Amino acid sequence: MGNDAAGSAGAMRGLDSRLGTAENFRRFGAAARGRSPAYGRLAEAVAADTGVLDFLDGLPVVKRQPNLLFAAARYLLGTPPGIDAVRRLVRERADELAAVLRARRTQTNEPARCATLLPALAGLPEPLALLEVGASAGLTLLPDHYSYDYAGHALAGDPGAPTLACRPHGPVPLPDRLPTVAWRRGLDVNPLDPADADDARWLECLVWPGEGDREARLRAALDLARRHPVPVHRGDLVDDLARVAADAPSGATLVVYHSAVLAYVDAGTRRAFAAAVRDLGAVWLSNEAPGVLPGTEATGHHEDPFLLVRDGREVLAATDPHGTWIDWSAR
Secondary structure: OOOOOOHHHHHHHHHOOOOOHHHHHHHHHHHHHHOOOOHHHHHHHHHHOOHHHHHHHOOOHHHOOOOHHHHHHHHHOOOOHHHHHHHHHHHHOOHHHHHHHHHOOOOOOOOOOHHHHHHHHOOOOOOOEEEEEEEOOHHHHHHOOOOOEEEEEEEOOOOOOOOOEEEEOOOOOOOOOOOOEEEEEEEOOOOOOOHHHHHHHHHOOOOOOOOHHHHHHHHHHHHHHHHHOOOEEEEOOOOHHHHHHOOOOOEEEEEEEOOOOOEEEEEEEEHHHHHHHHHHOOOOEEEEEEOOOOOOOOOOOOOOOEEEEEEEEEEEEEEOOOOOOHHHHOO
């Protein structure tokens, strides 16, 4: 897992091994405050708590992420934690908490990111063959099944599918219909199964309190994924990419894409991944924080944006990390 991700990527995941645990939590708290005031306050409280910090410092560096700690605490408690609950877990159930932290990963699978990927997907020759790296439970491998609302520009997906609301800014090429997908696969180091109750519960634990309808949307997306199961292969984003892609039909446009994945690997792995995608001759759509890909920096005045980038160099838009807006004028 890398630690040279730029700017907001490092702050929002709360993991930079160049910094101490307390400083990572302070940075996370400042970055999270606007999205989840409760978790912003909790991160700042952990940063000032010697007992919790000592517990975390006994774990591998990659297991000291604020988001991972908070999700693990919620997993054990059944409700989003406050600082008193985290202290009690550390004091009374430290072994249980450590076991969850060691076993689990931050695999947030936000279906609303499909709303920011869709305009880029819709402009490609059909049918599409979708290969998502870091696919988690495969919820963002179903862009042709969701319904969408781009400030009144509506697209109807499956009956009962959640509607993904996204505010468009600038000349977003909004499609008039959903794309035709001939094939779809995921690749992940630790695939999750939407039909597995424990995996579904873990994904719910990764949703932050105070973020509106995200939890209800996740549950609806999990239900959709159970009706339309997608194979998510266990494997490495570099070593196993060609193996999974080999099954894609030759007459389809192969699209390799990912969201909030490359910030978790080092620069060398990013370069190797870019080379692996180029070797496939695939269209590459990256939805990551600014600076994760060399030469792609933030534009405009958005707070903590992602950048939607084609083929590693062409910035298409700034996007909200959770899919609530897309700004095509930020190209």
